[in-house]
Amino acid sequence: MAGARIERLVTSGTFSLDGGTWDVDNNVWIVGDDHEVIVIDAAHDADAIAGAVGGRRVRAIVCTHAHDDHIDAAPELAERVxxxxxxxxxxxxxWKQTHPDRAPDAELADGQILVVAGTELSVLHTPGHAPGAVCLYAPALTALFSGDTLFSGGPGATGRSYSHFPTIIESIRERLLTLPAATVVHTGHGDTTTIGAEAPGLPDWLARGH
Known part of the structure; x- marks a missing residue:
């Protein structure tokens, strides 16, 4: 039995890119136990995230990608915890569009293993929604944290700068749909889904294009 559990916090704010701004609700995922956690995507509200973490040690704040709605609270949260x-x-x-004067502390790399509460999360580089987009796969939790790469109902958006539809489809096909069908997909926005539920949609996504 894995030592870690998954907690979800929803925060609200805006997403801005290419001159537009939209209201968004983001999923912040906290993975760990009563003693230590990692935070996946520190979105909008450092106070709320710190409150959800409580007195637990935060081993890392992991960014699935650097759109501003996923990283806007990361530096403040990092300083606090x-x-x-x-x-x-x-x-x-x-990242530099949002935080020009504060660099990330370390790099994520494809195949890297993060460990929290005795549970391993593998970093999967899944470009397309953004060049450095990653997903985190925790087989012991039957869980994938997909950021904005895969949602309930299809791939993440690719209509703005730094995104590319054929690349996100390749990422999903090669890196995500090869995971067990029962894997629960914890998304960056909205509801969870499973790999098995999304796999049949791939031909439709390919036909639809972007």
Whole structure:
């Protein structure tokens, strides 16, 4: 039995890119036990996230990608809880649009293993929604944290700068749909889904294009 559990916090704010701004609700995922956690995507509200963490040690603040709605609270949360911010280096150009004077503390790399509460999470580089987008796969929890790469109903958006539809489809096909069908997909926005529920939609996504 895995030592870690999954907690979800929903925070609200805005997403801005390419001159537009939209209201969004984000899922912040806290993975760990009563003693230590990692935070996946520190969105909008450092106070709320710190409150949800409580007195537990934060081993890392992991960014699935660097769109501003997923990283806007990361530096403040890092300072409050004394944890490093981790980001794939391909997303540094996006990060710098939001935090030009504060770099991430360490890089995420494909195949890297993060450990919290005795549970391993594997970093999967899944570009397309953003160049440095990653998902975290925790087989012991039957869980995938997909950021904005895969949602209930299809792939993440690719209509804005730094995104590319054929690339996200390849990422999903090669890196995510190869996971066990029962894997629960914990998304960056909205409801959870499973790999098995999303796999049949791939032909439709390919036909639809973008």
């Amino acid at each position: 004394g944890a490093p911010v981790l980001l794939h280096p391909d997303d540094l150009p996006l």
